[in-house]
Amino acid sequence: MTPRLDRRMLELLDARMADWTARGRYGGIEWLIADPDGAPLHAGRAGAREIGGAPMPAAPIYRIYSMTKPIVSIAAMQLVEECRLRLHEPIARWLPEFARMQVRGPDGALRPAERQITVLHLLTHMAGLFYGFRGEPLEKEFAATGFLDAAVPLREAVRALAALPLDFEPGCGWRYSAATDVLGALLEEIEQEPLPNILRRRVLGPLGMAETGYFVPEAERGRIMGMHLGRDKETGAARVIDVSRAYPADRPDFARGGHGLFSTLEDYARFSGALLRLAMGRGPQPGLVGRRTLEYMTANHVPERFLPLRLEILDESAHPGLGGYGFGLGFRRALGPQGRRILAVEGEFGWSGAAETWFTVDPASGLHALVMAQNLDWPGASEDFQTMLTAALT
Numbered sequence: 001m002t003p004r005l006d007r008r009m010l011e012l013l014d015a016r017m018a019d020w021t022a023r024g025r026y027g028g029i030e031w032l033i034a035d036p037d038g039a040p041l042h043a044g045r046a047g048a049r050e051i052g053g054a055p056m057p058a059a060p061i062y063r064i065y066s067m068t069k070p071i072v073s074i075a076a077m078q079l080v081e082e083c084r085l086r087l088h089e090p091i092a093r094w095l096p097e098f099a100r101m102q103v104r105g106p107d108g109a110l111r112p113a114e115r116q117i118t119v120l121h122l123l124t125h126m127a128g129l130f131y132g133f134r135g136e137p138l139e140k141e142f143a144a145t146g147f148l149d150a151a152v153p154l155r156e157a158v159r160a161l162a163a164l165p166l167d168f169e170p171g172c173g174w175r176y177s178a179a180t181d182v183l184g185a186l187l188e189e190i191e192q193e194p195l196p197n198i199l200r201r202r203v204l205g206p207l208g209m210a211e212t213g214y215f216v217p218e219a220e221r222g223r224i225m226g227m228h229l230g231r232d233k234e235t236g237a238a239r240v241i242d243v244s245r246a247y248p249a250d251r252p253d254f255a256r257g258g259h260g261l262f263s264t265l266e267d268y269a270r271f272s273g274a275l276l277r278l279a280m281g282r283g284p285q286p287g288l289v290g291r292r293t294l295e296y297m298t299a300n301h302v303p304e305r306f307l308p309l310r311l312e313i314l315d316e317s318a319h320p321g322l323g324g325y326g327f328g329l330g331f332r333r334a335l336g337p338q339g340r341r342i343l344a345v346e347g348e349f350g351w352s353g354a355a356e357t358w359f360t361v362d363p364a365s366g367l368h369a370l371v372m373a374q375n376l377d378w379p380g381a382s383e384d385f386q387t388m389l390t391a392a393l394t
Helices: 007-022 065-081 119-124 139-143 154-162 179-191 195-207 218-223 265-279 291-298 381-392
Strands: 028-034 040-047 102-104 110-112 227-231 238-241 325-327 332-334 349-353 357-362 367-372
Touching (some): 007 381, 028 265, 028 381, 065 291, 065 349, 065 357, 265 291, 265 357, 265 367
Antiparallel strands (some): 227 238, 325 332, 357 367
């Protein structure tokens, strides 16, 4: 299958991406649309390494935040395929601090949880755990766990999280959360090695993702794109910020399951391209799972009564939310159009990162696509890209 794209719409897409950087909302943006074999169907870049900074390097490195999650989820499902991990098993088998959880009721009162958190609950974000996004009531509680301090080891941060009450009974709701971080700690317990080693051995190495990892060699750190948050009152341009305390490039011992990886557009395209080939029945892909396992992972596992899915995002963010989407095991899944605020092809799957990195795998159209940017305000370039990509399909 050779995807057909409207060239006029792609020209408009390029102009729209360039306009975002010209208005100072991003330092730089890269984008790619590719076929199953990895051949670029369309690609572009605009802007600079950061607002007011040097030009973009030849191969920019990005903090991909939650695009770490699908990689960790694939590693976990490899263990499921090997029967070293079972989806229905309580995680307390490996992480005993989760054996006796409490649940916080609507009135704030605590009661013992009636159910155990299972591996499947972690993978689907139905464990009752939470994040402390900016502006959330639980922001301070989450920060106190140490997840946002790179000096705190993953295992220690997970123990601190287990001391907090759950937001709901496991399996009785959906909330995007630190569940994949807990999954990362669980993998470390089973494999008895650090999470970076597990991902390198199981996923990144076999896929040839040599520039994806939790640590960036000193000689390559000049390629890391600047991070942005907030806007200058006078110019309206995005502000450059330092996120190294929570997301360092120079700590070989740093790891999180839900964020923490650095990658490049080309490197992550190796992952999304392999997912596309597997989903299209092109045969086994090194570093991934079996085709039927991927079908299971990219199906919607959230009961209809918990839809539409909601993300705790700031009002000023342009993120469209997850209306019209379900969630599988580490991936979103486009369902019907009802409630969706942007154009999308039904059946596409993928995920995104907090600084507006984004990818999609579209088996029906025979393509995969990525956007890489670095702005924690999420101004909306990736939403424009998805809409215009969908409109370009002929």
